[in-house]
Amino acid sequence: MATKEIKTYSLAEMKDRYIGKVGTADRDEYEYELSMDVLGKMIKLARQERRLTQEELGKLVGVQKAQISKLESSTNSATIDTILKVFKALKAEINFNVKLEDNFVKLA
Template sequence: MKVKNSNVTTLSDFKDKHYGKRGSAKREELEAGYESFKLGALLHEARLEKGLTQEELAEKVGTTKSYISKIENDVKEVRLSTLQKIVEVGLGGHISLAIKF
């Protein structure tokens, strides 16, 4: 039998308490920022799995090391077409998108 620890707060409960419920402006801003951060983290992880440096990846897709770094560190937003080129040409993968309600 699993016992619930009453001192544990789920991430969802934490966000509800500190940022409001989904649909509130503050919460939606948080969620949008997380998605952007997650994208950079996914690219970083994929690049490392392929054994590439930022410079090597940049050369493969015709951009700069600085640009790759800015995407990975959530400093710069990336266009979908550019992301597709980085993933397909640079990393040899593909992008899968979903729309959720």
């Protein structure tokens, strides 16, 4: 009995096939939502490591508990200013990397 070889695909190939190629509107939206989800999880993890409630973090940042909840669940697009305030209140370092064509610009 001959064994059938199973075709495997990379994650990049699957995204290209089912979401769209890099640079398309659907792919850009997917990548943005994924980034916001990861950011929300990072905020929640840092808050929990600092043993803060959402309400306590909100007070430190100057926003309501609901805004922190929305940030953590990625249901809200936050401004960079708010994100920076949240990480500052958590005493956490955040870095942004911007890629301009083939060159990276690091913003700390």
